[in-house]
Amino acid sequence: EVQLVESGGGLVKPGGSLRLSCAASGFTFSSYSMNWVRQAPGKGLEWVSSISSSSSYIYYADSVKGRFTISRDNAKNSLYLQMNSLRAEDTAVYYCARDAAMVQGVWAFDIWGQGTMVTVSS
Amino acid sequence: QSALTQPASVSGSPGQSITISCTGTSSDVGSYNLVSWYQQHPGKAPKLMIYEVSKRPSGVSNRFSGSKSGNTASLTISGLQAEDEADYYCCSYAGSSSYVFGTGTKVTVL
Numbered sequence: 686e687v688q689l690v691e692s693g694g695g696l697v698k699p700g701g702s703l704r705l706s707c708a709a710s711g712f713t714f715s716s717y718s719m720n721w722v723r724q725a726p727g728k729g730l731e732w733v734s735s736i737s738s739s740s741s742y743i744y745y746a747d748s749v750k751g752r753f754t755i756s757r758d759n760a761k762n763s764l765y766l767q768m769n770s771l772r773a774e775d776t777a778v779y780y781c782a783r784d785a786a787m788v789q790g791v792w793a794f795d796i797w798g799q800g801t802m803v804t805v806s807s
Numbered sequence: 808q809s810a811l812t813q814p815a816s817v818s819g820s821p822g823q824s825i826t827i828s829c830t831g832t833s834s835d836v837g838s839y840n841l842v843s844w845y846q847q848h849p850g851k852a853p854k855l856m857i858y859e860v861s862k863r864p865s866g867v868s869n870r871f872s873g874s875k876s877g878n879t880a881s882l883t884i885s886g887l888q889a890e891d892e893a894d895y896y897c898c899s900y901a902g903s904s905s906y907v908f909g910t911g912t913k914v915t916v917l
Contacts, residue, residue, distance in 0.1 A: 732906040744904040793843035793858035
């Protein structure tokens, strides 16, 4: 079964740091670009960051640029998001999502994890 | 990058058809045929329903269809069913390897 499972969320104080993980299974993780998408409580979806299959290309939304770092370990079938200098407005459920454009010709986020909640509050 | 504009809510009776609009700009929706649509039930992860404006992934009902004209994309749900009640989000490629989502639409089945 194709699956993405996020972990690492929790409560953190403003200015603090947190590292999210996303474990992939059921597909050849190393072939796919991956993304992080977040959703603030009661709000819509927001694309956060993407990383190519070999980590050669990395992109960020302006709202997190300079504070968040996306990375992956293809040997461990894992995606990461290092979040520093966290702000109250970063409070959200963070989803990892597979990008199927390069492998399947499906230009969309075709597989999503269940999400992990990050709360930034003093 | 501003969020794409969707109506906050759309409703319909079982069996009816509804259409959700998604309005962007010439820099996103208008420039690329890379609009996708996601269904999200409360407390659940989004699910891909339409990609590249009008293509349906395997397993998605053919009651769901997509289209685009200019800077506006649309999702139509025909033969509305109770299980279609959910939030729906559009998403467009916005250039420079970035993406922008819509504001979201709550679909209510009356």
